[in-house]
Amino acid sequence: MTGFPKKVRDLIQARAKGICERCQFTNVGLQIHHRRPRGMGGSKDPDTNKASNGVLLCLRCHEMIERFRREFLYSGWLVLQGKHPAETPIWRNKQWVLLDDDGGVTEVTR
Numbered sequence: 487m488t489g490f491p492k493k494v495r496d497l498i499q500a501r502a503k504g505i506c507e508r509c510q511f512t513n514v515g516l517q518i519h520h521r522r523p524r525g526m527g528g529s530k531d532p533d534t535n536k537a538s539n540g541v542l543l544c545l546r547c548h549e550m551i552e553r554f555r556r557e558f559l560y561s562g563w564l565v566l567q568g569k570h571p572a573e574t575p576i577w578r579n580k581q582w583v584l585l586d587d588d589g590g591v592t593e594v595t596r
Contacts, residue, residue: 520534541563
């Protein structure tokens with residue numbers, strides 16, 4: 487598995503409404519970020535390319551997450567290996583939510 491299939495990319499883009507899911511400001515240069523990194527050589531874990539593991543980000547937010555990994559691990563933009571993205575809350579739109587594999591979002595109390 488090397489990346490998100492088209493159907494999953496479409497779910498992620500629809501959930502994000504075509505804007506960055508972190509800053510909510512841009513619709514230019516958007517990229518899909520793996521919350522739980524694939525690692526060197528990819529991953530065979532089926533969760534890797536599901537919608538709960540992907541978020542749509544602008545280049546600036548994507549670079550920040552990659553540069554300040556510890557901070558973004560705490561807020562759910564990154565997920566540790568061995569953890570399931572669908573079970574890991576993310577701080578999105580000023581609330582804790584869970585992302586599901588159907589492109590949905592559920593608010594959670596943390």
